[in-house]
Amino acid sequence: MAHSRIPFYLIITTLVVVGLATAWMRHLEMAIPFFPGERQAVWFVEARVDFVAAGGEVLVSLDLPDSPPGFRMFSEHAASPGYGFSIIEHEGNRRGEWSKRSAAGPQTLYYKVQLTSGEDRSSDAEQGPRPRPASVYWDEPLATAANQLLTQALETSSTPQSLTRELIKLLNNAQADQNASLLLEEVPERSRLLARLLNQAEIPARVVMGLYLEDARRRQSLTPMVETYTDQGWVLFNPTTGQQGVPDDLLLWHRGGQSLLDVTGGHGSQVNFSMIRQTVPALDLAQDQFGNNFFALLGVQQLPIEEQSMFKMLFLLPLGAAVVVFMRIMVGLKTSGTFMPVLISLAFLQTSLVPGLLSFILVVALGLLLRTYLSRLNLLLVSRIATLVVLVVFLISILSLLGYQLGLSTGMTITFFPMIIIAWTIERMSILWEEEGPREVLVQGGGSLLVAVLAYLLMEIPLAGHLSFNFPELNLVLLALIMLMGQYTGYKLSELRRFRAMALTKPGDTL
């Protein structure tokens, strides 16, 4: 028989691998968190454009962030009454364009974007061909000063990065260096000066605009920075401090392209930014962000809420089934009806444990009382069960009403119990009582309730609900586990007690 085991273990391995791999892919691709209640910071950034319209056609074009390093963008929209808005992409550069046939007086346009920290994978994709350095022209005596400064910096540097750092150092030390102070006098914006000097040294460099994110700030403006083109692509430098790389709290808004803001048909334009930081559940975020991802098709989040809640219960069932399998195969607990405990525990999920347990025992006990009388009527089995079902319906209704009148809100939840299952349980218990005595009823009833409570406690763990609902594929792993347990031929825990008399037998002992 040994050879026939291979396909079985192959199936088990496949189930486990497929289950775990799909879950992992969905975690990576859709950022669905593995743990419930995980929260993630979200930046709401608002760009506000103000200008005074001249009265005619207006066209406003604002550079928008495209996959800024260190951030992941999701949901962006523009709020500007009366304006048509569209996002135009040109050579990898995105611009938002507002247009209106005629406008006069002060105008305000908003552009809002939500961002989370996290690497956007597409950011490195724009490597492209090496950009050409811009041609630089200086008037004398600035040309000499620039040349001398560059020569000085080139002497102490080897790479574009080090050259940039050296230049920043020289510019910072302007009091001691005449060339630097001369240049700074002519071009006071450090970033522009730095970019020009680098371009002059045949190193592509550009001025970019970044936004420092700080919670609950209003009317912020962009900070100019310099990006130097190196072997690793564009590297950001802070022209004042010489710090290299993108700081965590800096959002690069405007990179390359032409201007930040163009307004046609207006004047006095300015743009400023407000921002606020909020934490939202990571799960909601994942759904907002990746609702149309391929992997989202595998989830049930796209269904209407009503169906979703049904699936929430459904996906918990395998866990309950696994508990039953474990308790019966490994532990050897007796239950009345194989999967009755799972259904009871699902009902407990709705009623919560103690009220559910109490009302279940109450209904079954009352049902048993009624059933004793029924047995005297000598009814045919099916009709007897049907009678029990009807009686259980009445019992539950009466208990619910009673609970309601007494002001117990839990009274109503009793209706979640599967009536047919309860009727059958009562019938079985009653027969068990007649045939095997009350002890066996307690053993099997207690066993069923124990399994039900265990299954309930497991399903109640927020992690279990979260994983089974958001990663239904993990149920494949449970399936593999259940199938594996079906291969167990060792002793049950109960057998270690059942066969305890064997401990008294000595080998070869004949009475």
Next chain:
Amino acid sequence: MRWISPWRLSKMGMLGMNCRNRDFIGRYNPRHLYPLVDDKLKTKLLAQQHQLATPSLRFVVREQHAINHIERELQDLEGFVLKPSKGAGGKGILVIVGRHGENFIKSSGAEIGIEDIRRHMTNTLAGLYSLAGAPDVVIVEDLIEFDDVFEGYSHEGVPDIRIVVFRGYPVMAMLRLATHASDGKANLHQGAVGVGLDIANGRCRKAVQFGQPITLHPDTKKPLDQICISDWRQLLVLASGCYDMTGLGYMGTDIVLDRSRGPQLLELNARPGLSIQVANGMGLLPRLRHLESLKEGLHKTPEERVDYVLNTFASDTDEEESPIQAALAS
């Protein structure tokens, strides 16, 4: 000791429930053969066809309306047994040993009326005692007059001999004695006494009740170690023949000894219990594995198989059971 370690159990070769279900029942009992043993009526008819001794069938009640005038059918019967054809675990078996005026006397001595019998039949027909609550029929068969060998050993009810048969070889045997506690039923978990019988000669090895070793019958106080079953070989041959009849590789045969008619096949069980091991004080696994290793069709007739068992397991009980003693002796 309240628990026993699993290593000790496995050393003794105890067969566990999971192992029985998967390695023996699942492997050697084809599903389509189950109805032959789950339906006692089919078993009985099949046994009659194969000329295996079995208590004779009086009549079968199949319809509810037949119950209304059942007293006419029962008129001529002094003692009889009512059985659900698809009953499980001894449920729904009603043994009537005699009459007292209008009333019937149960094996426990309690008296019941014809209405009680009617209700019992109604319940049986409706499937109350059958495995999945399926509609059933009532078998009415002859009462066994049990052998004098058992005089004083059975407080109520008929002692029956359970023999586990694997691939047609009788493997282990146990006498089940009904007690007051078990209400005349022969099921060990209901309180019947299990007496392990030496497969080689039908002598008592040891006895247990409720999983604990005992030496005296709890009701009659008769010593159990003097039990020795007569016609042992004939009994084993009957058990072994059930394999040819049903084709089930792993089954339990329940046989009773009738005073005049000798061993009678009562019923078969495709999922025989594990208590037989406790009653015998030894595990089934070594013998099962040994028989598993035998070539298919080595012994063709029940007689050949029984002789093989009588020879093999006679010495086996001493050799395999007491490696410690053997080691000490050498």
